Amino acid sequence: MSERTDQLKSLLQNGQIDRAIEIVQSVDDYHDGESNVFTVLGEEKSTPELVEAVLESFLSTKPDHAGGRMSGGGHGGWVHSLSHFTGILWERRMDKWIKKFNEVSLKGANELGDTNCSDRLVGDFGQYAKFDDDPAEFSLTFNNLRWMDWKYAAYSKARVEAGPFASEEEFLRWKLHRPETHIAFDFDAQTDLINIKGIRALVQKLQELGADTSEFNGLERSLLTRRLGELEEKLPAVTQDWERERLEKGIQKTRAALSSAQ
Amino acid sequence: MAKVLFIDDRLGEVIRQWELSGCASNHELLTLEPFDSIERTCQMVDTLKPDVVLVGYGLGKSNITGADVVRSLLQGGYTGHVIANSGGGTEQFNRAAVTVGGTANRNHCDLKMVVDNLTKGDG
Numbered sequence: 001m002s003e004r005t006d007q008l009k010s011l012l013q014n015g016q017i018d019r020a021i022e023i024v025q026s027v028d029d030y031h032d033g034e035s036n037v038f039t040v041l042g043e044e045k046s047t048p049e050l051v052e053a054v055l056e057s058f059l060s061t062k063p064d065h066a067g068g069r070m071s072g073g074g075h076g077g078w079v080h081s082l083s084h085f086t087g088i089l090w091e092r093r094m095d096k097w098i099k100k101f102n103e104v105s106l107k108g109a110n111e112l113g114d115t116n117c118s119d120r121l122v123g124d125f126g127q128y129a130k131f132d133d134d135p136a137e138f139s140l141t142f143n144n145l146r147w148m149d150w151k152y153a154a155y156s157k158a159r160v161e162a163g164p165f166a167s168e169e170e171f172l173r174w175k176l177h178r179p180e181t182h183i184a185f186d187f188d189a190q191t192d193l194i195n196i197k198g199i200r201a202l203v204q205k206l207q208e209l210g211a212d213t214s215e216f217n218g219l220e221r222s223l224l225t226r227r228l229g230e231l232e233e234k235l236p237a238v239t240q241d242w243e244r245e246r247l248e249k250g251i252q253k254t255r256a257a258l259s260s261a262q
Numbered sequence: 263m264a265k266v267l268f269i270d271d272r273l274g275e276v277i278r279q280w281e282l283s284g285c286a287s288n289h290e291l292l293t294l295e296p297f298d299s300i301e302r303t304c305q306m307v308d309t310l311k312p313d314v315v316l317v318g319y320g321l322g323k324s325n326i327t328g329a330d331v332v333r334s335l336l337q338g339g340y341t342g343h344v345i346a347n348s349g350g351g352t353e354q355f356n357r358a359a360v361t362v363g364g365t366a367n368r369n370h371c372d373l374k375m376v377v378d379n380l381t382k383g384d385g
Binding site: 035 | 354
């Protein structure tokens, strides 16, 4: 941990907010800016003024030139740094700052041709957006995202296309129909398995809203049956022991889930 | 065949990078789990004995970076290959005065190239 980080933490813990604001405003570059953001957002004693100052300061460190593909730096390096803490901004729903950072990042991506890590900002929207969030208000329009490779961001693309939903119920039903919701990487089996926990959580939320969930009866069983078939089909072609072990574990877990499926 | 371990918090990106790279045809992907702590990482390296460790820079934890992980691995005596796997290339590792053996840049082509090149001479 750097001396500056230690100094900033000490000032915060001693309630010396004005001095802390001076420190964060004297940042050299976005690397220091990122470090300051983490320090400020991570300290309970940070005040709203200090949080504004540190984010404003990070914004001011954005380079006006594109970075190098191998060397990094530039606009894309700044967006990469930004992407390290956007999750915190979303979790705290600091919408003003998310919108500002998205606007600036995507403007640079389009004008400078440096799209490094801008896809992460799109993924953030997919992950965190509430039902009534309008992607356009977060600068996520298809015109701004012409550079985006959507092949591996199908859920985010669909979420941007869908725009704001009229209700939480409508959003939850939409999510339950999305194939990306049905699958999750299982860390025990080290392979993609049906996301039973996630599916049940969404159905429960619908039920808590008083919504009819009968259209999802049998969804688990149907998905598990299909996935079991896919996994079993792969098994004969596997040559490595470590792959076989993981696949067999996935099959075992899927069979177990099927026996208790709703 | 090399045993490859990813140290990262964005496992969706890592899985995609691995699947697209074609590395699975001649290398083994060791257990994936979201970055938790330097201690857990060192434990995984001791247990799994990877030939190659790919390290992201931002790991989703306040004040722990990939540079910190690399330092700890090297101080702990790890002698395998350490590769940066960051959207910022090696920039932040260099700034932190940490030397890595290559960079995969979160890119599937770079991943295959660097893992193959670093391990082709290994026994």
